[in-house]
Amino acid sequence: MKKLLAPLLVLACVAPSQASVGPQPAPAAPAIAAPRDVPFKGRITLKVDASDSVHKIFRVRETIPVQKAGAMVLLYPQWETGSHSATQEAAPLAGLVIKAGARRLEWRRDAVNPFAFHIDVPAGVPQLELEFQYLPAANGPKLISRDMLMLPWSKVALYPAGWFIRNIGVQAELTMPEGFQFATSLETAAADAGHVQFKATSFEDLADAPVYAGRYARRVELTSVPAIPVRLNMFGDNEAALDLPPALVEKFRAMAKAVPQLFRSQHYRHFDLLMSLSDVMLSGGGVEHQESTEINVSANYARDAGEQVLMANLVAHEFIHSWNGRTRQPADLWTPNLNLPMRGSLLWVYEGQTEFWAHVMSRQLGLRSMAQSLDALAVDAALMTNRPGRAWKSLQDSTIDALYMPAKPVNWRDWQRREDYYPEGVMLWLDVDMLLRELTSDRKSMSDFAATFFGAGQDSRTISTYTFDDVCKALNKIAPYDWSGYFTTRLNAHDDTHLLDGLKRGGYQLVYTDQPTEYFVLHEADLGGIDLSTSLGLVIGKKGAVKSVAWEGPAFKAGISLGARLTAVGGKPYTDELLKQAIRDAAASKQPIALTFDADGGAHTVSIAYFDSLRYPRLERIPGTPDRLQRLLTPAL
C-alpha cells in the first residue's frame, strides 16, 4: 500500500488540478432537497395567535409530521407570488424552538440560505413541534393594529423541503383580538369568540388565502343565488370608513358578474374581496390570490370620489388576476414551493394584460367615465413615451425588475425603468386588441383571447401554466399573424416606434395641452405634488421638494437634481402656482425661467431656457378614422 501511495502523492504535486496558486473554495453547504411531486404523509397543524395587537407579535405553534428519520430541512417562505420576488424577510422570524415530545432538537440555520433550517431527526419521532414568533418591522407596513389584522400565512409557517407544497396538507387555527370579525377564502370548520379553526387544505392554498379581520367589519354579497358567491369584505379604521356609496357597491356587483363572463370561467368555489379601508395599515395597493384578493385603500375611500376613480383599476386588476395570474400562470413563474426563484419573462402578459383589462373593465362597469378612461390611458401613454431608459433597457429586460428592484430606491425611474411591464403592457395589449379587430374586419378582439386562453375548460381550481408560444398560438387561432415576430420586436425595442400603435389603430393620438385633464388632477393629488415631468422635467412634492427629475430634461440640464428644494421663482418665494405661471410666461416671452433652490447645503439659482409651456397629456381623435378605442371601452349591451 505504501509503495502505491507514494507515486500518487508525487503526481498530485506535479500535476495540480488548479491553474494558479491560492485558495480554493470550501465545499458547498449541504444540499437542500429539491421539491418533488410525491405524497406527503400526515398533515401540518398550524396555530397562530395574532391577539397581541399591543406588541404586534404573531405567536406560532406548529407540528410537522416526520416522513423519515435523519436529515430534514424546514423552509421559511422567501418568495411571494404577489411580488414575484424574494420579498419575504428572514429576520422577523424569532424564538424558534423545535421539539420531539419533551426532547429539544437543535436546528442549524443553513450557512448560505437563512430561510432553511437543518435538523437531525432521531428514529421513532412521529412529528416535530415548533414554536416561534413572527415580529413585523415596527416601521414597515402594519399587519396588526388595535382595530385590524392582516394575516399572510406564508409569514407564519415553516414547511419541509422535498415536496411540492400542493401535496402538503395543513390545518390552520387563528386566535384574534377580542371583538374582531374575520374574512378569508379558507373554509371554516369551527369558530367562536376570537378563535377560528379552518378546514384542512394544502400548504399552497393556505399561502394563497390570507385572513383579514377587524373590529369594524362589513360584508356585502356581490352575487345572488344560484351564482357562485363573490363577497366584498370590508375592514375599516372606524365604522364610517365602511359606508361605501350604494352606487359603488352596485358597480362591484356588476364586476362580479362581468369578469367571469369575460373569461367564460369560474374556477373559485367562492371569492372574497378583502378590502382594508385604513390610514393605519398599508394603503394604496393590492395582492392577488385565486379565491380572494387584497385591496388596500384609505380610510376616506368611501367618501372620496377621486380616490374611487383612481383606485378603480386596482379593484378590477386584482379580481382579474384570479384568472390571469393565479389560475393561469406563466410556466417559468410558477414554482412548486415558496423558496425557489420565480422567473418573470411573461410578466407583460401577467401584469400588462391584467392592467389592460382593468382599464377596459373600469370603464365598462362605470367605475370611470369615458373621459376619465381616455385620460387615464393618456397618462400611461405619456409616461411610456417619456421613457429615455428604453434606449438601453428593453421591456423584456424590465420583466426581471421584480428580482432586484422591489423596495429598493429607483431614483431615476424614467432612465432605470421599473416594472414598466404594467403601463407599457397596457399599450401593447391595446394594440393587440386593435390589430385583432383590424385583421378580422372588427369581428374579433381581445375578448376572444380572454374567453379561450383563460376560459376553456378552466372551471376547475387546478392551476395551469403557459409559455410564450402558447400565447402566440392562441392569438393565431383568433387571427393568423406572425405574433411571435410581433411580440419579439416590441419586447426588445429600444425606441418607441410601435409604442402608440394601439392608440393610432384605435383612432386616437397622444397630444399635450396646457390644461390638465380631470384625471391628471387626480393623478397629481395621488402623487402628492405637481407633475411637470413632460414639460420642465420635474415632479415637485410639498413645499417645493423635488421628488423626481426627468433624465436629461430641461431641469436636469439646468443643474437641478433629486433632493433639491425649490425656494424661489424669478426671485419670488416659491409656490406651485407661481412656477406654473412662470412656465406659461416663458413660453410667451421666450425669457428663461429663474429658479432658486437649496441643495447640498447651499442655495443655487439656475436659469432654464424652456419655452414649450405646460404640457399635459390627453388623447385626441384622429379625424376620419374608426373610433375602435371607444368601441373597446363601451359596455356590451
Ligand SMILES: [Zn+2]
Ligand atoms: Zn398585478
